[in-house]
Amino acid sequence: MNERTISIDVNGEQRRVTVEPRTLLVHLLREQLGLTGTHIGCDTSQCGACTVELDGSAVKSCTVLAVQCEGARVRTVESLAKDGALSALQQAFMDNHALQCGFCTPGMLMSSQEILRRHPEPTEAQVRELLDGNICRCTGYQNIVKAVQDAASRIAGAPRTVE
Amino acid sequence: MYSPRFDYHRAESIDHALRLLSSLDGDVKLLAGGHSLVPALKLRLASPSHLIDISACSELKGVREEDGRVLIGAATSYRELESDPLLAARVPLVPVVAGQVADMLVRNRGTIGGSLCNSDPNADFPVCVLALDARLHVRSLGEERAIAVSDWFDGLMSTALRPDEVLESISVAAPRQQVRCGYVKVKHAASRFGVACAAANLGVSGDGRVASAAIALGGLADHPVRLAGLEASLVGREAHDLAQGLQIQEQLAAAIPDLPPPRQWLLHVAAGAIRKALGQCTSAA
Numbered sequence: 001m002n003e004r005t006i007s008i009d010v011n012g013e014q015r016r017v018t019v020e021p022r023t024l025l026v027h028l029l030r031e032q033l034g035l036t037g038t039h040i041g042c043d044t045s046q047c048g049a050c051t052v053e054l055d056g057s058a059v060k061s062c063t064v065l066a067v068q069c070e071g072a073r074v075r076t077v078e079s080l081a082k083d084g085a086l087s088a089l090q091q092a093f094m095d096n097h098a099l100q101c102g103f104c105t106p107g108m109l110m111s112s113q114e115i116l117r118r119h120p121e122p123t124e125a126q127v128r129e130l131l132d133g134n135i136c137r138c139t140g141y142q143n144i145v146k147a148v149q150d151a152a153s154r155i156a157g158a159p160r161t162v163e
Numbered sequence: 164m165y166s167p168r169f170d171y172h173r174a175e176s177i178d179h180a181l182r183l184l185s186s187l188d189g190d191v192k193l194l195a196g197g198h199s200l201v202p203a204l205k206l207r208l209a210s211p212s213h214l215i216d217i218s219a220c221s222e223l224k225g226v227r228e229e230d231g232r233v234l235i236g237a238a239t240s241y242r243e244l245e246s247d248p249l250l251a252a253r254v255p256l257v258p259v260v261a262g263q264v265a266d267m268l269v270r271n272r273g274t275i276g277g278s279l280c281n282s283d284p285n286a287d288f289p290v291c292v293l294a295l296d297a298r299l300h301v302r303s304l305g306e307e308r309a310i311a312v313s314d315w316f317d318g319l320m321s322t323a324l325r326p327d328e329v330l331e332s333i334s335v336a337a338p339r340q341q342v343r344c345g346y347v348k349v350k351h352a353a354s355r356f357g358v359a360c361a362a363a364n365l366g367v368s369g370d371g372r373v374a375s376a377a378i379a380l381g382g383l384a385d386h387p388v389r390l391a392g393l394e395a396s397l398v399g400r401e402a403h404d405l406a407q408g409l410q411i412q413e414q415l416a417a418a419i420p421d422l423p424p425p426r427q428w429l430l431h432v433a434a435g436a437i438r439k440a441l442g443q444c445t446s447a448a
Contacts, residue, residue, distance in 0.1 A: 002170050021171035021214065022164055022204070043165075045202050048268055057242070057271040063201045064272070067171050068194075068216060111268065133266025 006070040010035070011079040019066045026050045026061035028069075029076060037077040037106050041135070048134035051107035052076050058114040060133070077106035080113075089113065089151040098147035100138035107134050112148045121152050166204040173216045180217050180329055181304045187213045193329065194218065195238045198265075198273040199281040223276070223331065226250055232298075232334040237276025244275060254335050256344040256364050260291040263348055265355070276330045279315070282322050282386060285356045287348065289316065290381035293389060294344075294362035295335045301328045309334075316386035340366045340374055343402060345443025347436040349382075357382050359429065361436035365444050367402045374398070378440075383419050383433055390418050393437070405441040 005018045010033060019028055029035045029052065038061060041049030045063040052061045053075035080087040086094065089112055099105045108131070115122055115130045122130075127145045136144060172187070174180035184191060189212030194200055196218065203209040217223060223238035226247050233253050235244070244250060244261035251258050257275075264270050264278075264287050278288040279299065292299075293316075298309045301324055310323050317323055324330060343365045348357040359382040366375035376397035381387035393414045397405060412434040416422075422429055 002168070004171070020164065021169055022166040024165075024201075024205075043205070045198065045269070048266070051268055058268055059272050060268050062205075063198055063269075065171070065194075065197065065201065065214075067173075068197070068218065070173070114267065130267045133268040 004067060006067060008066075008069050008071070009073045011075060017066070021065065021067050023066040024062055025052070025054075025064040025066045025069060025074070028066040029061060029074070035076050035078055039103055039106055041103065041107075046135065047104070048107040048111060049104050051110040051134065053110055053113065058111050075110075077109055080109060088154045089116065089148070092147045092151035092154060093144075096143045096147035096150055098139065098143040104134060104136045104138075108136065108144055112151070115148060116152055116155065119152075120156065122149060124149065165207070166201075167207060167210040169204075169211050170213045171216065172213060174220055176220055177217075177222050177302060177329055177331060180215050180220065181302065181327075183213075183215050184327055184329070185304055187215075189213065191215060191326070193280070195223075195277045196240060196273040197277075198269050199277055199283070217329065218274075228253065228337060231337050233337055234300075235275060235333045235335075237279075237330045237332055238274045239276075241270035241273050241275070245270065253337055254295065255342060256291055256295060256346065256362060257335075259344060260287050260346045260362065263287060263346060275333060279333065280322060280324060280330055282316060282320050284319060284385055284387075285358070285360070285382050287346075287357065287360060287381075290360045290362045290379045290387040291346070292333055292335075293381075293387045294364045294377045294379035296377065298334045299330060300332045300334060301325075302331050303328045307331075313389075319385040338366060340368055343367055343444035345440035347439040347443070349432050349436050359383060359433040359436045360387075361433065361440040363437070363440040363444050365397070365402065365405075371402055373400050373402055373405070378437060380415075380433055380437065383415075383422055383429055388418060390414060390437075392418065397441075403445050405445050406438045409441075411437050 003018050008015050029038050039049040041047035050061045051058050055072050111134050119126050127148045172183050191213045192211040194214045194216045224236040226235050226249050241261040241264045245258050278286050292312050297312045300309050315323050345363045348360045351358050362379045364377045365373050368374040376394040378390045378393050379387050412430050415430050
């Protein structure tokens, strides 16, 4: 075994973990660190269910080797809620019925975080284009797009009426 | 664990990577963004003994202009290419193509050099750099050489890069006239990979006529092809309504005579992509 020990900041906690070079970031998060909020969907870099934030960018954690994350800063869906209170984005997903089975939701949230960083007031077209790497098999995206735009308004301090 | 076992080495510089390349035994692969290599490892389509991670080499990143050429570091991510102001001003085809690679999450990691070394026949950047007449600058321990993009592709998913070399940068001659460009990808409905990818890059002179034309097409052969006949028929035209009267599908059929079935359908789809890419060149006026 050619295991090695790496240091990695996960959700604000400095962790030292021992991994094989072939360990995927998503497996480190789920199996070694117990952070099972990050989901594995397709496992072929298509569906985005495993999206996490790596050094400030949303990435597919099934397509990143854990050893590449030496010294990196990782944020998972578990980092969104603060002291038990949902983030504005999570609350908007809930209020807009942007999830049914919820399997894709962690990835949708982590990608949406980046969309809101890039575009504080995203258009529907921008949300659809940038969420292209996240597949949902229940809702048909309508409410997901609505939720991201709603979250943008809430963060800007002007909540839309949710029907 | 999906991948076979391998050893991992993190290179701090290009020289460090080259020393590792020359000292390690067995099948050695370079890892940058990993968005072609990691999926291949997971499917056990690749089983290298060693990976050399070059993603931390700062010399391989960024865009600059020197000696009349625009240089792009091989480990520059699509995201960086998409938003680079120098490229937007000087080589607009690169950000246009970068913005159409896969999706936001892949663009945050994947690199231009990775795509060129992987040389997938349906990928975006092989088509893009072919349309730009780019040079690929490679280095080994004892030598540096520049490879013309026309000599880079060597059959299916194979390139002129030797096992002891690293792709350092890609350079494009800074344009001397106004540039118009277009890129159109017809995506496979399920995989979203390009069935046909067409890139057009035109130089337009002061009188509004096409002074130089490059049309590259990917997806229909082992590697992208340039369409010299079509290019010749564009030169001298006024740079509006460019596709008017061009026999695009006939030119394509002549340029790619051994296209397998569904031949007619592929020619039709590819001709449509080229027509639209030329339309983008026109609407950029």
